[in-house]
Amino acid sequence: MVGADLDLIDLAEYIDHALLVPTATPEQVEQYCFQADQYHFPTVCLYPSAVRQAVQLLHGRKTKVCAVIGFPCGATTSGVKQYEALEAIENGATELDIVINLGWLKSGRTEELYREMASICEETGQTVKAILETTLLTDTEKRLAAEICMDAGVTYLKTSTGWFGGATVADVRFLRDVSKGQVKIKASGGIRTVEQAIALIEAGASRLGTSKGVELVMMQQIPKQSEIENSY
Ligand SMILES: O=C[C@H](O)COP(=O)(O)O
Numbered sequence: 270m271v272g273a274d275l276d277l278i279d280l281a282e283y284i285d286h287a288l289l290v291p292t293a294t295p296e297q298v299e300q301y302c303f304q305a306d307q308y309h310f311p312t313v314c315l316y317p318s319a320v321r322q323a324v325q326l327l328h329g330r331k332t333k334v335c336a337v338i339g340f341p342c343g344a345t346t347s348g349v350k351q352y353e354a355l356e357a358i359e360n361g362a363t364e365l366d367i368v369i370n371l372g373w374l375k376s377g378r379t380e381e382l383y384r385e386m387a388s389i390c391e392e393t394g395q396t397v398k399a400i401l402e403t404t405l406l407t408d409t410e411k412r413l414a415a416e417i418c419m420d421a422g423v424t425y426l427k428t429s430t431g432w433f434g435g436a437t438v439a440d441v442r443f444l445r446d447v448s449k450g451q452v453k454i455k456a457s458g459g460i461r462t463v464e465q466a467i468a469l470i471e472a473g474a475s476r477l478g479t480s481k482g483v484e485l486v487m488m489q490q491i492p493k494q495s496e497i498e499n500s501y
Pocket residue numbers: 287289314429430431432435457458459460478479480481
């Protein structure tokens with residue numbers, strides 16, 4: 270995505286509306302589902318315990334339900350992650366954002382990392398986003414994690430949980446270059462301004478995970494001062 274096209278970007282089409290605070294209540298889940306539907310966001314992104322409620326609220330609507338798995342640390346066992354993923358799908362989620370096992374990545378247990386991601390991709394058959402937590406990785410580790418997850422069959426490489434830092438333009442560009450178009454890129458964590466969101470899209474992100482989706486869309490809709498002045 271380059272140049273003039275960027276002015277035409279409708280940010281709403283990119284947003285996974287994320288409610289991932291540990292204190293999320295059913296009332297907040299309802300509010301996020303309502304907003305995601307109202308603004309036509311692709312998904313609302315929630316903890317597995319909120320999936321059933323969200324699926325009921327969004328029944329018949331275009332917005333889908335995305336569940337986070339192994340969130341936010343990724344260090345539960347493969348069996349637990351697999352069960353969590355399958356249960357989320359049974360409850361109606363159609364996208365899974367899974368935190369990879371970072372300790373395995375850093376200690377060379379790459380076969381286990383691959384098997385964990387591959388078996389979830391295979392058993393669920395749904396859109397899987399591998400959360401790499403890029404701020405905690407070296408470039409060599411980012412590349413290795415990306416290659417393992419792509420081999421395992423994920424649909425997206427996702428930068429961050431938002432708990433340990435956030436998405437950077439450099440990381441999105443790096444993952445785009447490593448993936449060579451084989452998978453999509455989701456930027457997430459700390460996305461707070463329209464300029465930042467557009468820069469991440471320009472760098473190669475086709476989804477943005479953010480808890481501030483409504484604010485971003487509202488900011489985008491406010492006409493620029495120069496445009497107002499030019500209209501007189
Ligand atoms: O996946 C989405 C992120 O957790 C959202 O992070 P944020 O709360 O910094 O927007």
